[in-house]
Amino acid sequence: MYVTVATSPEALLTSHMGISRTWESAFLQAQQPPQLQKLPYVSLALHSFAAKVMKMRNPKKAYMLNAPAPEMREILIKKMPPHSIFVGDNETLGQLKKADQSDVGVQKLASQIQTNPPRIIINGHKLTIQSPSGKKLFTFDRRTSPIYQWLSLASYTGGGIGYPYVLTDLDKLAEASALISKSD
Numbered sequence: 001m002y003v004t005v006a007t008s009p010e011a012l013l014t015s016h017m018g019i020s021r022t023w024e025s026a027f028l029q030a031q032q033p034p035q036l037q038k039l040p041y042v043s044l045a046l047h048s049f050a051a052k053v054m055k056m057r058n059p060k061k062a063y064m065l066n067a068p069a070p071e072m073r074e075i076l077i078k079k080m081p082p083h084s085i086f087v088g089d090n091e092t093l094g095q096l097k098k099a100d101q102s103d104v105g106v107q108k109l110a111s112q113i114q115t116n117p118p119r120i121i122i123n124g125h126k127l128t129i130q131s132p133s134g135k136k137l138f139t140f141d142r143r144t145s146p147i148y149q150w151l152s153l154a155s156y157t158g159g160g161i162g163y164p165y166v167l168t169d170l171d172k173l174a175e176a177s178a179l180i181s182k183s184d
Helices: 023-030 042-057 070-079 090-098 104-115 170-174
Strands: 002-006 013-020 063-066 085-087 120-123 126-130 136-141 166-169
Touching: 002 042, 013 042, 042 070, 042 170, 063 170, 070 085, 070 104, 070 166, 085 104, 090 104, 090 120, 166 170
Parallel strands: 013 063
Antiparallel strands: 002 013, 063 166, 085 166, 120 126, 126 136
16 A cells, blocks of 8 residues: 655645555455455555655654545544544535535544544634644745645645545654554
């Protein structure tokens, strides 16, 4: 399996995306019976490894920011320690208010946001990361900041409300592989 990591040397954020199996692994997994053992939570181990490498390269890096598929978001919420993952942003909250509240996916997302409240504020082209108390940690303009030009937001908009931003504490993520037990 592999994962793509995007960042820049001075950025306080990383973005991990596109976890995928190699074609050989997918082929062996698809055989009847499967010729390759399924490895639960390997995606979390990949995220954790990437976080460790990013922290080694620049200890000031603070967060992973991405818009994972609902399944990956659930793994992060289940396996990460409390107060280390934050789901959504102010725009997601607005979409959630307008969404069909009887939809199971909307209900699940609302519950995830309630227990892992957003720390991202989007205002036009500016993105702000806040502390849990609401204090502004840093803001950047997504169009003009050379440090964050790698952060593509276009890919996040196509997923709709089901793919909100997730902000994950990079220090805690670097330790996450220890959270995966042998029984998982």
